[in-house]
Structure formats: structure tokens, C-alpha cells
Amino acid sequence: MSTLIPDSLARVEINAEDLAHNFRHLTELAGGATEVAAIVKSDAYGHGLLLSSRAFHEAGCRVFCVASTEEAVFLREHLGPDIRILKMVPSLPEEYEAVATNGIEQALASEEDRRGWQSWLSERGLKLSVHLKVDRGMGRLGFSYPDFMREAEEIAKSPIFNWVGLMSHLPASEESPDPSAVSVDRNDYTTTREVNRFRLLAKEVESLFGRPLVKHIGNSGALLFHPESRFDLVRCGLALYGADPRGQAGTGLGLRPAMAVRSGLVQIRALDKGATVGYGRDYRVRQPTRVGVAAVGYADGFFRRLAEYGCVLVRGQRCGILGRISMNLISVDLSDVEGARMGDTVTLLGADGDERISVEELARWAGTIPYEVFTSLGGLIRRRVAI
Template sequence: MGGGRRPQGGAHARRAPGRPLQRGSARGAGPRERRHWRRPGWCDRRVDGAGIGSIHGCGQWRLRPRRRRPQDLAAARRCGLARERPAARNSAGHARDAAGRPLTQLLRWAEIDLGAVRENAARILAHLPKGTRLMAVVKANGYGHGAVPAARAAIRGGATWLAVATLDEARELTGLVHAERILVMGGMVPDQAPAATVSGFSIAVSSPGFARALGDGEEVVPVHLKIDTGMGRFGVSPDDAQSLAKLINDSAGLRLAGTWTHFASAGTDEKMTRAQYERFLRAMESLGVDPGLRHACNSAAALRYPEMALDAVRAGIALYGCEWPGASPALSLRSVVTHVKTVAAGHGVGYGATWVAGAPARVATVAIGYADGISRARGNRGHVLVRGQEAPLIGAVSMDAITIDVTGVSDVAVGDVVTIIGADGDQRVTAEQVADWSNTISYEVLTAIGSRVKRRYSE
């Protein structure tokens, strides 16, 4: 290249060392840059008519908005730019497309009705003597419902205390209530005492060793003395409760803010429950100090023995609509069909071929398994709901899938919503039913729901 001519075009432009190459402005660009521009077309306009439309790929051009013409709307729909009418809903309340199939991008999800949690909290309080405080138990991620959303809903329903198992769970709730009104009920080791001391939370104490570790800090720690009246886990024996209460009372770093116990069989054994309650009352009378907030009842005891409520009750499972007559279940668990096939008579299904078709059958595979909380004990037990009808669960539960017999359910297809817990049309499956089919309890059914299951909240 000779003659001292300056190179044309951005690809050959020179720049001073250390300075970035500057592109020309829209009006000052060279011919090679300008020739790639295009005039705006109809697709460059915003079809909603709001504001000033921008040009895709050429941000310096602007168009004045204009009214949408019928031909523009038709073309916009072809490009996927126009808003469509809301889709129809299926019997489980999920959107369906024109062919009747559900519209969802999730394979498995839980629907949490926070309004139900709020109503259940109010229902529990209405059942108790006036003035009783409600301590909402939201440990284990709010029994699978989400600790923070569940706690907020319970507070709106009248709860004034929160209870969890660990310090980490308590920290999630910071700011929802005063820190002292969050009780950490679970056991700890002395190495955790420094963190517990500065947390501001109420801490359960069951032994002199842990009490001394807590009292060594610079903060005054509110503690709840736990007395073992028959559960056999945490707690000091009734005979030793007085000495531990005195240790707490004499410590400059501790304050006895509460005294509590836990019933072992409140839902099944009245004689044992009443014996535990009387043992607890006698132990508190012998403390020689103010016991602080007195609480003994869990959900089962609060339901059956409201006269034992004392100052507060700790309600967990009942908050979520289980194990309490008239309570509203707060959680629905759903998935979708990912495959449908016909199997011949004699064909096995699942690991170990534990189910074998006695006649030709339609089998649907559903995208949820034991990694998501479906117990392997459910193999060949119980049913789910699809298209508002019951479909038996067949074969072994896999890590990521279950199989169901949909021979008796018309038109089941890929994408159909399957309800594992909850309602579909006039049919409902409860967590208690699932617990029976799984040889467990509703607590485990709810808390076992895994992290792959997305939570969707509503009021």
C-alpha cells in the first residue's frame, strides 16, 4: 500500500498504542460500515404500542410508534411477539394448550398454600385457652414447605414464637420476630456454645456441661431448660432439674427464659401423656426459681389435651394441615408424564419386575422418584391422580421416576399433570394416605421432599 493513502474501513484502521479502536458514529461512519445498515421493517416495532420501538441490531435508529394494523398483529403472532389468550385450565388447575395438554416447564414441583398455613395457625389458637401463645415449629425447612414463607404465614395467623432444630435454621428467620422468640430446640455440643451465645436466640439446655459452656460468654443467653419426663432423648431428669436450674440462675451469663418437656405418645397413649404432664408440673414446682415460659404440648397434645397448654404450645405438623381434623393441607406435590406405552401381558415393569401385566396395559412414566421424596416402600402400593382419576403406582420406585397404570384413564399423554399429594378435580390424596402406603408418618413424607422439587407459593 503506497502513496501515503490512509487505509479505509474499520478492519485496517490504525490506532495509537494503548488506545482502543473507536468506531465511527452513525452519521460519520465510512461507506463500508454504512452499507451494512438496513432500514427498519415492521418486525422492529414494538407490538404492544408502548413507548418508542427500537431496531434489533441497530440501536441508533428509532421509530415513532404507530397503531397496530390487523395484518401487523397476524404477522407478529407468526413471529411469536404478540400476547396470546390465556390457556384453558385442567382439573388440577394447570394451564393446557389447545390440544388439552398441560403447559409447564417443570418436571416436578410443590404448590404451597400459605393462606392455609395462616388459617391453620388461627385454628389452633382458637382451640386453646385464651392467652396461650403459639410457637410455630418451622424446622426441617418448614416441614418441606419453606421455613421463611411458612413462618411468615404462621405469624400472620397469630404465632408469636418460632422454633427450629439448629442455629443455621434460626439464622434464616432473623428479623421475623425478636431473636429471643426463636427457640433452638435441637441438641448441641460445647464447641457450638460461642456461636449460640452471640446469636441472641433462645437456646435449649439439657445438661450442666452445655450450660456452663454457654455461660462463659460475654452475652447473657436466654435458655429454656428441658426436662425429660419420659421421652428418653434430650433433657435433664426431673430429679436433677433443680440443680441445673440453680446453675443457670446463678450464672452471670445465663437467664432462665423457659422450661419445657416433650410428650412421647400424645397421639396414641393418654395414660403416658398424663403421667408425663404430672411429672413435669412436679419438677417445675421443685425448681425454686421462676421457670419462665412453660410449654409441653406438641400438635397432638394441643389437639387432645388443650388443658395442658400452659403458657405456649409448639405446633408443627398441624400448621401444615396434617393430623388435625378440619385443617387445610398446605402442600400439593405434582409431576408430569414423560412417556406412555402399552405393555403386553406377562411384561414386567421396573427394577426387579415386581409388577407384571396380567393383560395388555397402558403404563405411564412420571418424572419423580425417591431422590425427590417418593419412598421406595411405595412400590406397588397406593395411587396417584391423573386427569382427575386414580392411577395405581406399579413397579419399584426409581431414583428419578415412578410408573403408573393408566389403562383405566382415557387419553393420558406426555405432559399430563400427575398429583402425588393434593387434589385433582373431585379426588384428593393426602399426606397421611401417602404415609400409610409408605409405612411411615406424614412428617417424613413432607420433610423428605427433595431440593429438585421447586416450590411455588400462593396465598
């Protein structure tokens, strides 16, 4: 393990082998007819874009999905020409050249999007590989059904577009796979029904325009809980990093959490009964208490709300957080930790001995979701790799 970062500083540890394991496991689950694409947007969910992409690539991944042109170009430069890169978010005109000249596949989601690209490509005599996106319940990016069929005709007859894919996105893939489990509040929406509607649309489009397309609607939740969503490609994000899309820890999905977040004790002191801890003096110890101070805070992405609900691990023991979380420091209760001393590791996320704080648990304490935990902690804290 690298020793470039002192153990007293907040740090992220990423296990590349766990990332590779998750990709291989999901690929096996998807079956031979369905390819797994790795979602590596937002610095690979805080796990490090280069580190994670290399781990997935070495495990056999050849399709990567990103949100920004910067991410796409970075992958092309570092992983080479043998991978396919899909940019899922529309590009602005100033991004067109970088996308087109680096062989990036672009998701098209609106008439304005298509017209902008069509004009720019025509002027330069270039072509672009595209995936048309239809909106199936997100109300976000994507064509409505009537608009989609009209735009599909435009794309199909245009010589400057290489139409390679048909895609959509599921807004509730973690829900029950039971097609009879209809929620009135969701206007009779179920994932199974939307997948079936997408299948019918794909059949109609391929028949009408006489071309096979790479069809993809599934994400991590769909792959794990909705086998019917496994078309030609599934776009996996959260599960690749070892988390359950339902927010349930330890559910036997065969995934390995790849991220751990740790810091170190920089001071230990004894406080008398009634002493206050932290800003606002709104926490008082109820008995003589041994308090440890760890070098991590909200500037590192550690949510302030965790002061009310959260805990950390020290020497394999759970220790409650005392008082408010500061910008760079937290105070923890060491009363039940024998032999704790300055320099001991403090685990905010991950395992220490037989104990573990999962991302699902941390998200629940913070009143958020694992996605935000990963991107908040992974994006702000110094990173090193666990080998």
C-alpha cells in the first residue's frame, strides 16, 4: 500500500481487484448475449476514473459510458482505440469537434440536438455514431414516442449519422419485478411494463428501418432484479462499485464494496461529565468520557448530518460521533475502545476487523443515497489504492 499520504489524513482506499470482480460477476449474470457497459461518469462514482476504468478494462470491459466530453477524451487517450465510449449527455457546439474526432458515440435526445449535429457535421464532411434515446418515464432526456418516430426517420435517411443504438433509462429499476405490483401513485408504472414497451418499440423500429440496433435500457437494478431488461447491452454503475441499488447492505448479491474511507486520531483527551463538544456547545457528555479527534470533516465530503446519527470504527469497535462535524475534524467516543492511541486508524466507510460500515448504512444515517456518498467522499478526499 502506498505510504505517500500520512495515516492521520483523510483518505480513500480503492481496491482495484474488487472492481474487477464486480465487473466479471455482473458479466456472468448478464449472460453471453448481453454485454456489460461500465458507467464511469463523475470520476467513476468517486472511485477514480483512470483507476476504475483500467480495472474494468483489464477484466474485459470494452464499452464505457460517460457524462462529459472531458471524460470521453480522457478514456480514449488512456485506454486506446479498442474501446467504445458512449457520451450519454447532449453535447454543446463547442464540444462537437472533440466528440467527433475521438470516435465517441453520442446519445441524441432532442430535435435541437440532432439539428445542431447535422449542421456541424455536414459543413465538415464528418460522420457520427449515435444512439437515439426515448423517454420511458424519466421526464428528462429523451424523445417522446411521437417525436422519436419522426426523428428516427431523419436519422435513418441521413448519410452523416451512423445509427448504432436505441436506448432508454428506467427511473425505478430497484422496484419489485412483479408486474402486478402496480402503484397508483406512479400512474400504473412498473419497470416490467416499461421494458416490454421498449421491446415493442425496438421491434417496430428495426422492422420499419431495416437495421439491427444495439438495444439498451437496463442499469444495475435492472440487471440484478429484472432479467427481461437484458437486451444487447446493460449500463452498470452502482453495482460495479459494490453497492446494492435498493440501498440494502449485505443482501447476498455477490458484489464486493471497493471503497474504504479512513482517517486517523490526531488527539485523545479525557472530558469530565458535563463538558461540551464542538461548535455551538450543543452536545454535553453525560459521564467522564475519553474523546478522540479525527482529521476529517465536511470539507472532505463527510456529511454534517452524520453528527446526529453516525458512527466510525476504531480498532474494530463502533464509536459514536460527538458534537457537530467541523470542516476538518470530528470528535468520537472512545469509551469502549481499549488501548486507543493517537495515530490509530479511524474508518468512516469500510471494514475494520469483523465490523463494517457499509455505504448503504452511511447513506441511511445521512438521509441520502449511496450515489451521493460515493461521489461526495470519493471526490474530495485524497486517494490512494489498496492493493
